[in-house]
Amino acid sequence: MTGHALRKQDDLLSMRTTLMTLIGPATSLLMPLSEVLLAHRVTPAEVRDPAFPHAFAFGQYILLRREAYLATGGYAAAGMRGTPIDDLALADLLKGHGRRVEIVGGRGLVANRQWTTWRSALQGWRKSCYGELARSNYPLAGLPAAPALIVYGLGPLCTLLYALRAGRVRRFSTLLAGIALVAQIDAKRCIDREFDLAIAWSLAAPAGWVVFGILVADVAYGILSGRGTEWKGRQLLKQGESFSD
Amino acid sequence: MASHQGEDKPSPLLRSTHMNSSRTTARRQMNPLLRYFSLGALVLSALVALWQSLRVHRSARETHPPDEAPLPIPAPHVSIILPVRNEEATLDACLARCWHRSIQTSISPSSTMAQRMRPRASWLRGAHATSAYRCTGSTGSPGAGQGRRTRCTPASREPAVNGCCLLMLIRATRRRHCV
Numbered sequence: 001m002t003g004h005a006l007r008k009q010d011d012l013l014s015m016r017t018t019l020m021t022l023i024g025p026a027t028s029l030l031m032p033l034s035e036v037l038l039a040h041r042v043t044p045a046e047v048r049d050p051a052f053p054h055a056f057a058f059g060q061y062i063l064l065r066r067e068a069y070l071a072t073g074g075y076a077a078a079g080m081r082g083t084p085i086d087d088l089a090l091a092d093l094l095k096g097h098g099r100r101v102e103i104v105g106g107r108g109l110v111a112n113r114q115w116t117t118w119r120s121a122l123q124g125w126r127k128s129c130y131g132e133l134a135r136s137n138y139p140l141a142g143l144p145a146a147p148a149l150i151v152y153g154l155g156p157l158c159t160l161l162y163a164l165r166a167g168r169v170r171r172f173s174t175l176l177a178g179i180a181l182v183a184q185i186d187a188k189r190c191i192d193r194e195f196d197l198a199i200a201w202s203l204a205a206p207a208g209w210v211v212f213g214i215l216v217a218d219v220a221y222g223i224l225s226g227r228g229t230e231w232k233g234r235q236l237l238k239q240g241e242s243f244s245d
Numbered sequence: 246m247a248s249h250q251g252e253d254k255p256s257p258l259l260r261s262t263h264m265n266s267s268r269t270t271a272r273r274q275m276n277p278l279l280r281y282f283s284l285g286a287l288v289l290s291a292l293v294a295l296w297q298s299l300r301v302h303r304s305a306r307e308t309h310p311p312d313e314a315p316l317p318i319p320a321p322h323v324s325i326i327l328p329v330r331n332e333e334a335t336l337d338a339c340l341a342r343c344w345h346r347s348i349q350t351s352i353s354p355s356s357t358m359a360q361r362m363r364p365r366a367s368w369l370r371g372a373h374a375t376s377a378y379r380c381t382g383s384t385g386s387p388g389a390g391q392g393r394r395t396r397c398t399p400a401s402r403e404p405a406v407n408g409c410c411l412l413m414l415i416r417a418t419r420r421r422h423c424v
Binding site for chain 2: 001002003004006007008013015016035036038039040043044045063103104105106108109151152155156159172173176177179180181182183184186187190191194
């Protein structure tokens, strides 16, 4: 990795690792969807592209050039200490300073045990979701996003099932529902293959979006009510504020 | 009077028919709205799902493993930073169990073995009362037949990190190959 970083003159090199936590239904359902959402945000080529404003880094493995870290301020920079998604913020910070950021595939090289229990996974996702919404300019975006995700998961599936049951297959809405459902399953299958998950998990993609919608609704409620979210016994209360013990 | 009353007040049957017809009219007015809304939602879902699928495939295509680029001699120093908090109790055990590196035992490139790293560590009390765990390790250039050396020294407060590269890992990452 160091050789690669030196050769490519990377200031931040991050690696997509092999996740070892895909045990139980929750992680197998939701973890690949978080990768799908990541692909929404940015792709590896866009991370490398200096003209593209966003960047990303996997917190499990970040190799930094010391000079770049110190020049940009690293964790001492404004907004870095308060954010619960420091990997993403660090990558954005370096890219914002015109530094070169790269993501490589490290599956098979590094294995990572990220979440070991359903509770820790739920807390982690809630924290990441909260952090992402809090970092954005629209912290209340979760309010419309939550029902949209639920409709996105349930809508095509229900339409298709209703059409099959009522025998109304030759309809435009059935075609649209079919396309949406196949594309949802295909996107999840692409990630599931890398995680060596059975095809049943890919078929459950709509259920995953519904669960994700409920999670976002919970986070949105946390933002609205001001109770924030909890992470390892600490409470993240509001935007840009540090964890309170 | 009875006929007047009857004209003023419609019979229950008539009233029910009237209500039913108004409900049907309302439903007829609602139906196109609902239909357009559900069709719109489906169009949007299909477009989002297709775009999502394209992005995921693109992301998978663009993810490449790192190059097998040789390190310069002398090899650069790498400081390893674990940005964790309140993990004093578990961090040492985790590192001792998980942190491996492959070392070259002779001049032959194929003769490597996995060696458990025993890094020395230090806890520093940083700003905002945050505990910081820092450990610096360096890899010396192999001498003829001597193999690679690993030297781990506890980090001091000044300078906090002295390697030319910083490697950040989360607590439970298991490395299988050499940096």
